[in-house]
Amino acid sequence: MDLKDYLKKKGLKLTKQREKIITHFLNKDKHFSAEELYNAMKKRMPGVGYATVYRTLNLLVRAGLATKISFGENITRFEPLHRNEHHDHMVCIGCGKIVEFKHPKIERLQKEVARRYNFYTQSHALELYGYCKKCRKKNISKEKK
């Protein structure tokens, strides 16, 4: 964990709640919303406050250990960055399932477009919205009724 380095550098403290929230967040490989993470933490730390979860999540972003992402809902989600492998997302609008994928060729073509427009890209977001295999099947059987 080079979180400790960050905290020391900034004169911040490692509290019990931070430790537990961060451990939970970084271990589960999910795209947590603040609410989801809060609910998960309540079970292990009944006293936690909502605000602490928000604060910790933002701390992780500042420390470079997480990023904010949004999947078309009007809520912010957070994604651990410790694996540090860039990827994009497929989001099932039926069940909410999120599938990660990599596609180097697409990445390359994105750079190409940017260059064409004299645009200096810092980050990008690519999301496919649709139905996963399961939800697709469900939809088809519904339509038949």
Next chain:
Amino acid sequence: MDLKDYLKKKGLKLTKQREKIITHFLNKDKHFSAEELYNAMKKRMPGVGYATVYRTLNLLVRAGLATKISFGENITRFEPLHRNEHHDHMVCIGCGKIVEFKHPKIERLQKEVARRYNFYTQSHALELYGYCKKCRKKNISKEKK
């Protein structure tokens, strides 16, 4: 305008404010936020209410003449759909400028990935965040100071 068809079909009415808001929105080729459009309309229709702008924008989405998009800010933007040509976006995080681009090859590769994962794509979002040429220059000259 096949907006009138939609209104008739749904038993809705074409009011003065709707007419003006919609005309303004569809003519300017911008990615309006509700607030921006409200401010633009206030000048032409001092009495308009904020709620009416929101309602009209949502009406356009329901009618299939606009879509909601979000560019990483925590506000919703609306994009006219009348040209009906799909495109993706480059967003300048310096000046807010939005550049539209098309890249059929990227689109094709997206479909390919989806197929690979048995994912049935309904829509997608691809946004490049970075600096436009102008803002790039500004940044460089700042760094030198």
Next chain:
DNA sequence: ATTTAATTGAAAATGAAAATCAATATCAAC
């Protein structure tokens, strides 16, 4: 012109996220 239902603007309500603040916990210095 009459009637009916949709629409409007103002204000209140909502929901996610951030800010406030008094009480508490961390941790570096002793």
Next chain:
DNA sequence: GTTGATATTGATTTTCATTTTCAATTAAAT
């Protein structure tokens, strides 16, 4: 280990974007 400065906590309030409510107004079909 104790102390003390200061960062953090949880509860609460505030903010901000968006939606809802509601009484008054307006569109448009008859």
